Amino acid sequence: MRLRRQTSEPNTGRLRVRGLGGLALRFDEVTHRYGSHPALDGLSLEVARGETVALLGPNGAGKSTTISHVLGLLKPHSGSVEVLGVAPRRAVAEGRVGAMLQTGSGSGLPPGVKVSATLRLARRLYRDPAPFDLTVERAGIGHLLDRQTQRLSGGQAQSVRFALAIAGNPELVFLDEPTAAMDVAGRRSFWQMIRQFRNEGRTIVFATHHLEEADQVADRVVVINRGRVVADGPGASLKASVTARRLRFVCQHPLEGAFDLLDGVTEVEVRGLGVTLDSFDADATVRALVRSHVAFTDLEVTGGGLEDAFVALTQRGPALSGGAR
Amino acid sequence: MGQLLAFGRFEVGRLVRSWKFLVITVGFPVTFYMLFLGNRRAGEVIGGTVPWRVYLMVSMCSFGALVAALTAGGGRLSTERASGWSRQLRVTPLPAWSYVTTKVSATMLVILPVIVLVDVVGATFGGVELSAGTWLSLTVVMWLTALPFAVLGVFIGFMVTAETAFPVVTALMFVLGYFGGLFNPVAGMPAALRAAAHVLPSFHHASIGLALVDGHGLTATNWLVLVGYAALLALAIMVKHRTEEARGIS
Numbered sequence: 001m002r003l004r005r006q007t008s009e010p011n012t013g014r015l016r017v018r019g020l021g022g023l024a025l026r027f028d029e030v031t032h033r034y035g036s037h038p039a040l041d042g043l044s045l046e047v048a049r050g051e052t053v054a055l056l057g058p059n060g061a062g063k064s065t066t067i068s069h070v071l072g073l074l075k076p077h078s079g080s081v082e083v084l085g086v087a088p089r090r091a092v093a094e095g096r097v098g099a100m101l102q103t104g105s106g107s108g109l110p111p112g113v114k115v116s117a118t119l120r121l122a123r124r125l126y127r128d129p130a131p132f133d134l135t136v137e138r139a140g141i142g143h144l145l146d147r148q149t150q151r152l153s154g155g156q157a158q159s160v161r162f163a164l165a166i167a168g169n170p171e172l173v174f175l176d177e178p179t180a181a182m183d184v185a186g187r188r189s190f191w192q193m194i195r196q197f198r199n200e201g202r203t204i205v206f207a208t209h210h211l212e213e214a215d216q217v218a219d220r221v222v223v224i225n226r227g228r229v230v231a232d233g234p235g236a237s238l239k240a241s242v243t244a245r246r247l248r249f250v251c252q253h254p255l256e257g258a259f260d261l262l263d264g265v266t267e268v269e270v271r272g273l274g275v276t277l278d279s280f281d282a283d284a285t286v287r288a289l290v291r292s293h294v295a296f297t298d299l300e301v302t303g304g305g306l307e308d309a310f311v312a313l314t315q316r317g318p319a320l321s322g323g324a325r
Numbered sequence: 326m327g328q329l330l331a332f333g334r335f336e337v338g339r340l341v342r343s344w345k346f347l348v349i350t351v352g353f354p355v356t357f358y359m360l361f362l363g364n365r366r367a368g369e370v371i372g373g374t375v376p377w378r379v380y381l382m383v384s385m386c387s388f389g390a391l392v393a394a395l396t397a398g399g400g401r402l403s404t405e406r407a408s409g410w411s412r413q414l415r416v417t418p419l420p421a422w423s424y425v426t427t428k429v430s431a432t433m434l435v436i437l438p439v440i441v442l443v444d445v446v447g448a449t450f451g452g453v454e455l456s457a458g459t460w461l462s463l464t465v466v467m468w469l470t471a472l473p474f475a476v477l478g479v480f481i482g483f484m485v486t487a488e489t490a491f492p493v494v495t496a497l498m499f500v501l502g503y504f505g506g507l508f509n510p511v512a513g514m515p516a517a518l519r520a521a522a523h524v525l526p527s528f529h530h531a532s533i534g535l536a537l538v539d540g541h542g543l544t545a546t547n548w549l550v551l552v553g554y555a556a557l558l559a560l561a562i563m564v565k566h567r568t569e570e571a572r573g574i575s
Contacts, residue, residue, distance in 0.1 A: 071416045092416055099416040103409030110410045112343050117335065124331035125417045164413065 022085060024049045024172050024203035025070060030079035032065055032227075039065040041227035042079070047205060047220075049171075052198045054214035055207040057224035058314050063207040064102060066224065067176050070205070071099055084172060091172070095126040098170035100161050100178050107157040109149035115160050116145040119167060126168030138193055139163035154181030162190070166197070173197070175206035179213065191217050211310055225314040238309050245282035245303040247289075249296040251275050262288040329423045336431045340397070350396055351439050354389030355446050358382065361508060362451060372512045374539040379455075382447030383463070383534035384507040387527055389439035390471035391501055395494045398432040398478020399485065407487035421566055425479065432475040433468075440467050459538060467534050473526050473554035480558045483565050501527040526554045 025047035032040040040062050047053050055063045068074040069081050072088030083091040091097050101108065109118060119136070123129035136142050139162045144152065152160065158181050165173060175194075179187045194217060198204055208214050214221045215235035223231040223238070231238055244266075250273050259268045264281035275296075279285040282301050289296065340347070358381060367378040375383075405411055414424060444464055447453040455463065477497075485493045502508055504518060505527025511519050522528040529547040536543055 073412075073415060093418050093420070095418040097416070099413075101409065101412060101416065103412075106408035106410075108409035108413050110339065110405060111408060113335075113339050117338065121331055121335040122417065125328050125414075125419045127418070161413065168417070 022049050023047065023082070024051065024084060025205065026080075026082040027066070027069070028080045030069060030076045030081060032069065032074060032077050038227050040069070040076070043224070043228055044079075045222060045229055045232075047203060049203050050198075050201050051220060052194075052204045052218050053206075053220045053222055054218035055205065055222050055224055056209075056211065056214050056310060057207075061224045061314070062227040063224055064176055065227075067099070067101070067174050067205075067207060070174055071097065071101075095128065095168045096171045097174065098165040098168055098172070099174040100158075100165040100176060102176045102180070103161075107149060107152065107154075108161050109152070109157055111150045113149055114145070115141060115147050115149060115152070118149060118160070119145075119163055122164045122167040128169055129167055130169035135163050135167050138166060138197070140189060140193070155183060155186045158182055159186070159190075170202070172203045173205070175204070177207055177209065179208070179210070187213075223310065223313045231309075231313045238313070244309075244311075245279055245301050247277040247279060247282060247285060247299065247301050249275055249289075249299040251294060251296045253295075258292065258294060262292065264288070328419050329427065332419060332423060333427050333430065336427050337434060340431055340435060346396070346401075347435065347438075350393045350435065351389075351442050353392050354385045354439060354443050357388065357508075358385040358443060358446055359450060361385075367452065371510045372535075374541070375535060378447070378451045379453050379538055380510065380535065382443060382451055382453050383467070383538060384531050385447075386440045386443045386463075386467045386534060387471075387505070387531040388498075388502050388507045389443050390436045390467065390530070391474050391507075391527060392498055393435045393439045394432050394471065394474035394478035395481060395498055396478075397435040398428060398475060399481035399494045400490050402428060402479060402482025403485050403487045403490040406482070425562055425566070428479045428482070429472075429475050432478050433472065436471045436475065437468050440464055440471070455538065463534055463537050466537060467530070470530055470533055470548075470551055473551050473558065474530070476555050476558040476562070477526070480562050480565075483562055501525055504528075505531065507531055524550075526551055 023046055025045065027043050027045040030040050030043045031038060043062065043066065045066075055066060057063050065074065069076060070083055070088055072083075072092055081088055084096055086094075088097075109115075119132065119141075123132060123135070129135075136145065139159050141156075141159050141163050144156055144160060147156075149157070149160070158178065162175070162178060165175070179190055182190060191213065194204060194206075206218075218235065220233065221231075221235045221238055222229055252273065254270045254273060254275050259265060259270075259275065259277055262277070262279075263284040264279040265277050265285055266280055267276075267278035269276040277285060282303075286299070286301070361381055362378065365377045367376065369377045371377055371380040402411075411424070415421070441464060444460065448455075448460075481490075481493060481497065504521055505511075505525040506514070506522050507527055511522040511528065514522070529550045533543065533547045533551075535541075536547070
């Protein structure tokens with residue numbers, strides 16, 4: 001499937017070659033507040049055409065707010081957002097963007113109508129839609145076409161909403177937690193399809209809670225916390241950037257104050273005889289522990305996965321004194 | 326334009342397929358007509374002009390239009406918004422005004438058969454006799470002047486959640502119906518209620534129909550109030566829609 005619009009669009013001064021040149025997305029110091037709570041706090045982000053980017057972050061970090069800005073559903077209180085070189089609402093109105101939003105408890109589909117009718121409608125809303133059969137095949141919803149939308153399971157509804165998101169043959173696709181209601185098999189085939197979709201040169205941005213999905217599917221993982229980008233890079237480099245480790249051991253007379261001062265320690269937890277230390281430099285902490293003559297047994301050092309990197313990234317930094325979310 | 330047509334066809338298709346909803350909506354005012362007809366002598370002259378059977382028929386046309394507008398516009402729209410579908414539409418190229426216009430038009434489409442059916446029941450069961458021309462103009466005028474009801478329905482759909490839709494719609498139906506004089510002529514009500522009726526669109530809608538039937542012609546006030554309601558509510562929908570856009574709720 002080629003992207004016809006890339007050649008038929010008026011020249012905007014950007015090179016419109018698949019996956020090269022031009023930005024799919026540009027956030028410049030975007031701030032957005034809900035009341036006094038800053039959901040986005042000077043967020044800056046650029047996504048090149050053809051990239052697949054995962055937005056990762058704890059609940060309330062600003063992932064969905066970011067996606068709402070991209071789609072023009074929200075306007076920034078300060079800063080600016082550009083999508084495919086134009087204002088977000090214009091990119092949406094031109095049908096160049098497809099989106100799959102979170103729907104809370106709802107299905108996100110119109111009640112009282114067949115899946116096929118809904119998809120046919122979605123296609124007609126775009127100037128240059130993808131062929132009906134192709135969209136059905138991509139979303140894997142062939143067996144659902146004759147179903148009423150209100151009779152779909154959560155995962156099935158999600159697949160149908162994905163079909164709606166890609167029905168317009170978009171250059172840029174946003175997926176807000178696309179696999180939240182899918183089972184393992186559904187999830188696997190979904191990402192399989194996304195990879196194929198990406199190989200056609202489309203830009204894909206998705207928000208997720210699933211670290212392994214972000215790591216396996218995305219070219220780049222952008223970690224958002226408290227409305228800012230706290231890390232940005234390939235999954236592998238994020239893992240490498242974090243040296244945080246967790247030390248666990250048993251101690252006959254644990255005194256909490258004694259561990260705080262050990263080299264590298266950022267967090268101390270004592271439960272009965274069990275002690276857990278978080279450290280940004282495990283080697284130094286172990287050496288200090290030995291020197292301190294504390295009688296410890298069963299020492300165990302863990303950490304280093306993407307999950308730990310994620311936790312470390314979203315819990316440290318000057319914006320987060322106190323550590324609580 | 327193609328988008329608007331496609332969405333219009335889709336909406337009408339959904340309405341037609343939800344025949345249970347339509348039967349209840351259409352059946353409601355007809356049932357009320359038959360129930361209320363016995364409240365007075367059918368020939369009793371109301372307000373010095375029309376007999377009760379005619380008064381009630383015109384009133385039930387108004388009431389039916391109101392019920393259809395509030396349930397089709399309000400109730401269904403709030404469910405649809407709760408499902409996240411209207412938000413999904415907002416991220417397609419369908420312009421927001423097309424969405425609102427289509428909702429109002431689809432609501433108008435539901436109102437027409439309600440009015441026709443009340444007329445038919447009035448003519449057969451109620452023994453109302455009018456000239457062919459009056460029947461036609463009554464039906465068309467009652468239908469077209471029901472526009473503020475349709476806008477009201479869509480406005481309510483934008484304002485309420487799926488949980489609060491039922492009580493709000495029911496309350497409005499009976500407040501506008503009762504105090505607008507659709508169940509009982511306002512002439513028999515205390516002065517304060519009579520005054521209150523004059524600010525309700527339901528009263529003015531029925532008044533237009535009654536003036537048509539008794540040959541009094543049309544009163545500018547009735548029309549002005551209805552146009553005012555339609556304009557104000559349309560404005561309110563736009564304001565609501567814009568603030569939602571700014572806040573990102575849909």
